[in-house]
Amino acid sequence: MRNDVRERREARGLSQAALGDALGVSRQTVNSIEKGRYDPSLPLAFAIAAFFAATIEEIFHVD
């Protein structure tokens, strides 16, 4: 599953660690999500969408 997390994070000038702190997850988790190696749980996906003021479908895209 592809996602725009990296682009949206960099657009806000945030580091992976900062985004992780905001979402309550580790930097490694953010890195894995951005690389598409880890699919977040539904609560985390909602948290990411809420953080970026977007919908889940706007951030995550099924291949």
Added chain:
Amino acid sequence: MSTDARPTPLIAKIASATAAIAAVTAIAVVSYATGHDSIGKGAIQGGAVTLALILVLWTVNPRRGLASRTANGLADERDNRILTHAFAHSACAMGGAAIACLVASFYGLPAAGVAGIVVWAGLLTFLASAAIQARRG
């Protein structure tokens, strides 16, 4: 939020460390009292190494990795998933080792050897699985 992990309180860490020291001491005392000196020595050495490792993880910055986050009660959902899979792989390895050791026991492998092989197979598989999953993402 995706995780409600909270740092392990200092009092909980002190209590658990104290309990671990008490348990190792009890095992050592009983072992020495019953004439099993080697077991007592092993309990002291193994307990000391394990406790030292945990103390290091408690003092290391939780951002360092899976082990430090887990030791400090800050494991997130990805960490929990990695640990769950690692436990599953460990269980499979221990099952396979148990079957192999059962066959080996027919050829003279002692019970202590069976126990040691099964336990080490599980421990090493757990550590390897967790490390590989954490690195792969």
